[in-house]
Amino acid sequence: MIRRRSTPWIHKWSRPAIATIAGFGILNTGYLTFEKLTGSTPVCTTAENVKGCVDVLSSPWATFLGQPLPLFGLLAYIGMFIFALAPLALNTGENHKSQKQLENLTWWLLFVGAIAMSVFSGYLMYVLAFQLKAICPYCIASALFALTMLVLTITGKDWEDIGQLLFTALIVAMVTLIGTLGVYSQVSPSGNITESTDGKPTAITFTPKEQPNPQFGWEITTKSGEAEIALAQHLVKSGAKEYVAYWCPHCHEQKLLFGKEAYTIISESSTVECAGDSPKGKPELCKAAKIEGFPSWVINGKTYSGVQTLEELGKITGYTGPKNFKYFR
Template sequence: MASIIGVSSSPFPTQTSHLLPSRSNSISSLVQLKRDSVRRLLLLRVNCSSRQVGDAETESESKVVLPDTPADTGISAYNWCAALGGIGFLETSYLTFLKLTNSAAFCPVGDGASCGDILNSSYSAVFGVPLPLIGMVAYGVVAILGIQLGQKSRPLGTGEANGRLVLLGTTTSMAAASAYFLYILSTKFTGEFCPYCLASVLLSFSLFISSMKGLGFQEVQKDVGIQLLIVLLVVSTLNNSYSDSQPTNTGSALAEMEYFTAEITSESTPFAISLAKHLHSIGAKMYGAFWCSHCQEQKQMFGREAAKLLDYVECFPYGLKRGISMINACQEAKLEGFPTWVINGEVLSGEKKLSELAALSGFDMKEELTEAK
């Protein structure tokens, strides 16, 4: 029994000694496998996190770049254009009303004489069109374009790019005209101050800068040639208009003269009074100037009482100064000299005898003389 147990007991230690190494190897292999999988997971996480960081940096860079684009900066610039254009529209509307109604301007600085002299000068119209009316249209267009471009809508039915170019061209022409008028004010109206003119100059240059900011510096550089062409066209147009509209009767002795009223010393005859009443009844008008000697002689022919009955139009009620032109009524009559009579639609230049005026107006002298007796 003892031998059997001793023989039979010998294999167990042998088997145990064979099994232990295999289990330890499997356990170590499992541990190594786990370590490898953990390393792979860590590598995946690192790669994923690096990609996320790279994407975040790309997004942050794109977010930083976006505010520098013309589209974002253009919103505030075009809102400025809309606001400044609206202010300019209100100002020029007021000046247009004054120009069309021959009303005196309210001048916040000074006695108002400078404002009236400049607004009634020959430089206040371009080829017969009142300058404030042109400015009112220009400011209105700028205000509308600024509102529509600021709201990202199609300005005036065109594309956004075309709308920006139209706005830049309009403000360029306004700035060029303002620079020209600033030169006129400094050379032709020395010592006079017009706050409306200076405010328009400031608005025009501000609109020009705002439109350039909205379009972008690179786009403005591409259109420099067009802008220079617009400036040359505006200056050439203004030069041609003012060279044709300058008064021809202003000699050196009449360059500066304040308005005055000459006294009529002669007595009116019954014939002269009757003729003056007749001329008034048919709408005949006499156009003249306070400094015109022939106009004064014409009034002396009628006499003191009859001259008051005539429809006389003074063409220079603000005096005669450098740059001052005739009032609109005289400009529309297309006068060639003083005095000028307009009788039954016929324009008659020069001083006329009473008998001539009676014949031209259909006045019956014999009948009137008979009634006078």
């Protein structure tokens, strides 16, 4: 009597395991995508948590092809989730040949996806350690998810042609790395803003290249125009309050939108520093106002989280002055 060889447990449970990890990745990147698109601050950037997290998520590396990097991670995890569960969900037991073809196809898609995600995550870990020199729990978690899915993909199937597997891995890794280096080749950690010479508004981007001063954060390098100054004066008169933390790059982006002269007007009476280690810190006021992220504006009793454009602040407060603002984000 011929005994049928039992299926190793890892082969039986690898797809559900990959789908589970991809599910965690979807939650992770989905949350970051939402925060990035809404201009909010992730929970790791509150005063009680690691400051470096916000530096990472506000850096030029947090944008890929003009879109938030977590958005691409979200799409990748959704793809891995579908590839892992598709053969299980579509298994009717009627057409064994078609089922086998679907399993083989999705295994290769899982392998290619896991290789690409692992290589890309490896590059981001290099940036994290040697360029930004910061800690980002979300980024590290995503890298671990990608690596774990790669291990499960390799060990979860009885691959027949190891040579083809290695060749595919090499090609995918090279294409991913070259593409990544190409996309990020123009990224520079400089935080300087180049003023427009043609009268058009200038885009604001900021990447910290030095530690912030607890007294004021980073130096405001943009200059205000008449519109920024008029809006700042209007915000003060309307009773608007801005809650900030000196170490928050998003808060500094808000300052850069106003310019030095206009923001000085706001900071004198309408800004509340929430960092407890700042000489100006009043964390009790921030707690009383139920501030969860920085910057946050409280206008007419309503809280607006994240960096607000000057146009939006003007609209919220009924500003009717000049609107030829010099900067945008």
